[in-house]
Amino acid sequence: MSGEALLNAVRAGRTAEAAGLLDGMTDAERRACLPALKELRKELRTAPWNAGSRVAHPALHAAGAACHSGAAGAAAWIAAADMRWSQASPGVLLHVLGDRETDWLADLTYRLAGRPVTSRVPFALLSGLVALSGCEAPTTDAYVQGWFEHIGASWHGGGTVVQRLRQEPHLPGMVAALFESLDVTGQIAWLFGDGPGSWYNALAELAEEGSLDREVLLDACVARLLRGGVPADQRVFLRLLSSLGPTRDEESERCADWTALASQAMPAVAWHAQSVLASLALDGELTSRQLAEMSAGVLFRTEKKLVRAQLVLLGKVLRRDPSAADVLLPAVAEAFGHQDTEVQERALKLVERHVCALSDAGGARDRLGELTDDLSPGLRLRARRLLGVEALDDAPVVHEEVLPPAPVPARLAAAPDSAAELAEEVSALLAAGGGVAPFERALDGLVRHAHDDRDALVEALAPVVARCWWKDGDPRYARTGRYFRESPQGLEVVLAALFERVGTDTLHSAVQRGTTSGNCHHSALSRAFEARLWEVAYRLGADPMPFLLATPTWDTGLLEPDELVARLTEYRRLDARPGAADFAQALLRVRRDDRTKAAAAAVRARALGSPEGYRLAHWLTAEAPPLPESRRRTAGVRILLELGELEEIQGLFPPEFRPLGRPFTVFKDRWYCRHWGVMDRRHWPAVVPGRRELVAARLLRDISASAVEDSRADAALLPLLAEADGTAGEAVHLCVAYGLGARHPEDRLSSVDALLILAARGQLDAGRLGTDVGELVCRGAVKPSRLAESIRMAAATGAYATVWSVLRDLLPALLAGLATDGAGGGPVRGLGELLAVAADCAERSGARGDLAHLAGTAGRRGSSKVVTQARRLRTALTQEAAA
DSSP, X not given: OHHHHHHHHHHHTOHHHHHHHHHTOOHHHHHHHHHHHHHHHHHHHHSOSSHHHHTXXXXXXXXXXXXXXXXXXXXXXXXXXXXXXXXOOHHHHHHHHTTSOHHHHHHHHHHHHTSOXXXXXXXXXXXXXXXXXXXXXXXXXXXXXXXXXXXXXXXXXSSOHHHHHHTOTTHHHHHHHHHHOSSHHHHHHHHHOSSTTXXXXXXXXXXXXXXXXXXXXXXXXXXXXHHOOOHHHHHHHHHHHHHHOOOHHHHHTTHHHHHHHHHHXXXXXXXXXXXXXXXXXXXXXXXXXXXXXXXXXXXXXXOHHHHHHHHHHHHHHHHHOGGGHHHHHHHHGGGGGOSOHHHHHHHHHHHHHHGGGOOSSSXXXXXXXXXXXXXXXXXXXHHHHHHTOOXXXXXXXXXXXXXXXXXXXXXXXXXXXXXXXHHHHHHHHHHHOOOHXXXXXXXHHHXXXXXHOHHHHHHHHTTTSTTSTTTTSOTTOHHHHHHHXXXXXXXXXXXXHHTTOSOHHHHHHHHHHOOOSXXXXXXXXXXXXXXXXXXXXXXHHHSOOSSOSOOOXXXXXXXXXXXXXXXXXHHHHHTOOOOHHHHHHHHHHBXXXXXXXXXXXXXXXXXXXXXXXXXXXXXXXXXXXXXXXXXXXXXXXXXXXXXXXXXXXXXXXXXXXXXXXXXXXXXXXXXXXXXXXXXXXGGGGGTSTTOHHHHHHHHHHHHHHHHHSOOSSTTTTHHHHHHSSSXXXXXXXXHHHHHHXXXXXXXXXXXXXXXXXXXXXXXXXXXXXXXXXXXXXXXXXXXXXXXXXXXXXXXXXXXXXXXXXXXHHHHHHHHHHHHHHOTTOOOOTTHHHHHHHHHHHHHHHTOOSOOTTHHHHHTSSSOOHHHHHHHHHHHHHHSOOOO
16 A cells, blocks of 8 residues: 555655655565556656656656665666656655665765766765765765865855865865866866965865875876876866975976976976976086986977977076086987977077087087988088088988879779678768769669669668668658758668659659759759769669669779760660760760770760760760860959850750850859758769869869868868869869968868879979969968968978979069068068978979069068078078089
């Protein structure tokens, strides 16, 4: 009877009544109630989330916890996700669990505390269980975070943080756990705050008065900084370390730790460690060997502030103690290999000031001579003459140009023979996308297997499409039809047609009328690509094709004429009807540059006697027209291109393909675009292989947005454009120019890849690219600071001559602007970095000659980076070349 009363109380949400009934039950009676409570939990889990179901949850939460005889079951019930949003209060749970044995309560405590922080077990419950069981406080992430939030809450118990900490019995263990946890610090960093009442000052005060072991805290802070981690964590421990205020003896005892931190830690931590070591060194408490060891790590860091500070420190120590030159000057020379030539020159000047203090013993001079090989060519000769280790040939050595291997087109493999293998490839494409080769193989494989054995193909693909949202939908459902009517979504429309989840009327309408979306800059490419997919999907049900005609021979999208003729021959034998879009795509892909092969294939095509054979024969024998004329237009800071008409892609081509040949304008048909971030873009160069200028011109506005509007990933297609066939003309070079000034590093990397690929293929017009970039910089479309990072990245690959050939036509435009500003004008930001890369490239490539406006910049007064690097570049361009 008590079980029924308990269940009624729980259903009604009378938590206090349920707790009273539980107090009067034996363990056996509680266990007997558990099945009914579990059934009620299942019922509430599927019930609508309304007031009627919500009211029972707190009582159910408490009753279920009390009726479990095992600690594991009780912990799972208490921390269950479905109980999390409406649960019993910690006080009620402690009441119904309070009569358990202490060992059982301790087991429950550790199980709940071991749950992830996201389980959100209330700290009041955990701390109450610790008090009831008398066990040691857990040091799990959930308990430690809850403890810190509990102490840090201003409403808790009144008083300051330090006053609340003094009353905590588990203080040392909880503070120690903070240093061990990898995840908690970032979650509670906001609690530490600032000011006299902060956690930092509270812990420092407790350490000072002896409530916490000061040495343990210092060691823990240093150890946590050495471990590394996210900046938020590191700032907490660095601030705590500073609040503890280590004495000079405590700092001196940890010299090895400071050295490691100065070399490897995040900049803020490294700066602190460097400051500590600098103070010790200037006070004579750091040996020359220790300072040299520290310098070897710091001087290779990329942060110029740290490197300059280290060189200043070494200079001070050498002035005070010239006898340390044998040990410290080789450490200074470690900076000869720094990527920044200004750092190299600072280090060389320091060596020049103190080289006279070197002794003849110890080999320090020889070591300096070895390290001069790491200097830039312009400084290397100066250093060798200084050290008296001049080579037989002191003229600068020209480095061999290093470019990536030119990409070689790969032939597409045949479609998978088995439906199971095809299903695996389709699954990979749906999960991560893919390039032209895997996509075309899979598409052709779907057509072939659907023609030969559709049932076997559907069975193999069933697990692949199981998670597609349209899999279990009604094909008559408007949302499904609208989804595939607006876009085929790559292979999805073909798969949906196979599983009859898209209506035939929807596909027929798409084939007859094409896209429903408005025109934009990409619509000509997307309409042609999508028309073929809609046609394939429609023909699967209406008139299956044996295979596709337009499957390319090469991964660039090109199709060999012999293969197309062979496919048409097989179609003729099977009496199959080619798809209009598929055949149109095949014509655009077939190669015509080898006139002998094209003419021979045309003879065989004409002999077929079919309309497609005659059409192919005429296409192969016709002269390929030149690219349409282009015209530059400006839109704000942008430079864009317009294309003229290409009459060849008109006439007998299907309507969805004709926009490819129509004039392309900048200020028309761009009010609506649905192609942002779509994966189909990577297939667009294969729609018109051999004519990448048509693609580049239509993508130019998007790629320009990566520099002008700071968009992300718009330049990712540049390497594919560089690898594509056809002339690399004005549109391709403008795309690369914008990409070099992109906001995001991954876009700049793509642009550098494209530049190097074009150079490796002998298709880079460096003069055109340099002029375009210079014009974009002057218009404000490309920021020089971003451009400098891209140019430096390209030069670092070893392509010094290539990069210099671009800079040779880029720099005059920027230097001319500087000369126009007069003596009072300031250089554009990033010009110094560009001049530094140019000087490095000129030195390493052996470039010589004059550069417009360089002499005027180099002749300016002062020692700014622009002037310094201009002088260096002038020297490199005027010195004699190596024999």
